[in-house]
Amino acid sequence: MATGTDTRLTLAAVSRRSLVATFxxxxxxxxxxxxxxxxPTWYAYFLVGSVAVTAYALDGSPxxxxxxxxxxxLVVALGLPLFMFVARQSPSLIVEKALSxxxxxxxxxxxxxxxxxAVVSLVLGVPxxxxxxxxxxxxQFVESLVDLPLVVPHSVAGIIVLFGFGRGGAFPSVSVLxxxxxMVLAMTFVAAPYAVNTTREAFETIDDRLSYASRIHGANRWETFRRVTGPLAVRGMIxxxxxxxxxxxxxxxxxxxxxxxxQFFYPPAGQRVTAQHAPVFVYNTYLQGGLDESGAVAFLLLAVSxxxxxxxxxxxxDGGVGGMP
Known part of the structure; x- marks a missing residue:
């Protein structure tokens, strides 16, 4: 049987959803x-003004x-280019690229x-x-090393990967270039900090008393990780x-x-094919075909992602994976 508090919470949730949908x-x-x-400038003004009016109506605090x-x-700076990008796409050109x-x-x-x-970043980054x-x-040294790819220019990151793993590098028998x-090494180099730092924050939010309770009940460190800290940090890992x-x-x-x-094995073709990573392909399409063609490919990549x-x-x-019941 629902209580008065439950009813108020349900009404509040419905009201919030209606407000968001209307806005x-x-x-x-x-x-x-x-x-x-x-x-489009008129919409930028409208967005800022409507947000101010809505904030005043809901709260009233200066x-x-x-x-x-x-x-x-900031929403205007981030959202307006995206809205304009979507609005200016040619449906016929998108269909043509989608069938290519x-x-x-x-x-x-x-x-x-x-x-x-991402899998490599997690497998090596979670421990x-x-x-x-x-x-x-x-x-502190390890933290700085993990965070370094966040500030290294992207082209420099590629050069670093070639020096480390290319000809004369750590694994000379492995073809990198x-x-x-x-490609995976280059991506892992720039993506690993996100996996490590987010997972670390998930571990840090776990109450130490849970691990202590597991240990005093006879579990070793591996069992504590597998049964307590690991499951509680799953959402952070994902x-x-x-x-x-x-x-x-x-x-x-x-x-x-x-x-x-x-070159890589492409299952639909059943053989090895040659292709480029999507951002590289979009850039080349922009140089050769202009803004419209590159925009259509970018739209497809954005939609899939x-x-x-x-x-x-x-x-x-919430209610999916990880966390306490």
């Missing part, structure tokens, strides 16, 4: 109108109104290669993240893997240096 519909209508009139208004400026076997190979490689990099969460002598191995995958999907500079074009990203987020949402 979103209003924004979509305003953007379509401004775009139809070829006045502080909330000010922060919402200033924050909406060359684009199919690029999209397959653009998802499959980053997935391998390191656990150690960093517990702490050890010299930890222009190979799937090199989030780190998704972020690493997303970072690898978007990588251009390092991949362009290490593996500009690669968004669907996968949202699906994983949905499956790992």
């Amino acid at each position: 979103g519909l209003l924004q979509a209508t305003a953007f379509v109108a401004a775009y139809s009139l070829d006045r 502080f909330t109104v000010a922060t919402a208004t200033v924050g909406s400026l 076997s060359e684009v199919h190979r690029v999209l397959y490689l653009g998802v499959y290669g980053p997935l391998l990099a 390191l993240a656990h150690l960093l969460a517990e702490g050890f002598p010299g930890q 222009g190979s799937m191995v090199g 989030t780190g893997g998704v972020l690493a995958w997303a970072r690898a999907v978007s990588e251009f500079g390092a991949v362009a240096v290490v593996a500009y074009s690669i 968004a669907v996968i990203f949202l699906a994983v987020r949905y499956l790992t949402d």
Whole structure:
């Protein structure tokens, strides 16, 4: 039997959902109108103004109104280019690119290669993240080494990978330049910090008393990790893997240096084919075919990435995996 509190919470949730849906519909209508009139600047003004009015209606605090208004400026900077990008696409050109076997190979490689990099980042990064969460002598040096790819220019990252694993590098018998191995290494180099840092934060949020209770009941460190800390950090691991995958999907500079074009086994064709990582292919399409053709390919890559990203987020949402009941 529902209580009064449950009823109020349900009504509040419905009210919030209705408000969000109404606000979103209003924004979509305003953007379509401004775009139809070829006045996208009007929509930018409308967005900022509508956010300020909504904040005032919901809260009324000058502080909330000010922060919402200033924050909406960043939303304009991030969202308006994306809206314009989607609105200016040619449906016929998108269909043409979507039916192209060359684009199919690029999209397959653009998802499959980053997935391998994300798996490698997690397999090697989770143990390191656990150690960093517990702490050890010299930890600051290791932390700096893990975070270094975040500040290294992308093309420099590719050069570093070639020096480390290319000819005369750590594994001279492994072909790196222009190979799937090199592509995955380049992606792992730039994506691993996201997997390690996010997983580490998940381990750090776990109450130490849970591990202590497991140990005093006879479990060793491996059993404690497998039965207690590991399952509690699963959501953080998955989030780190998704972020690493997303970072690898978007990588251009390092991949362009290490593996500009690669040969790989393409299951639909049943043989090895040659293709480029999606960002590299989009750039080449832009140079050869212009903004419209590159935009169509970019739209397809964005759509595929968004669907996968949202699906994983949905499956790992509250009540999905990890966490305490």
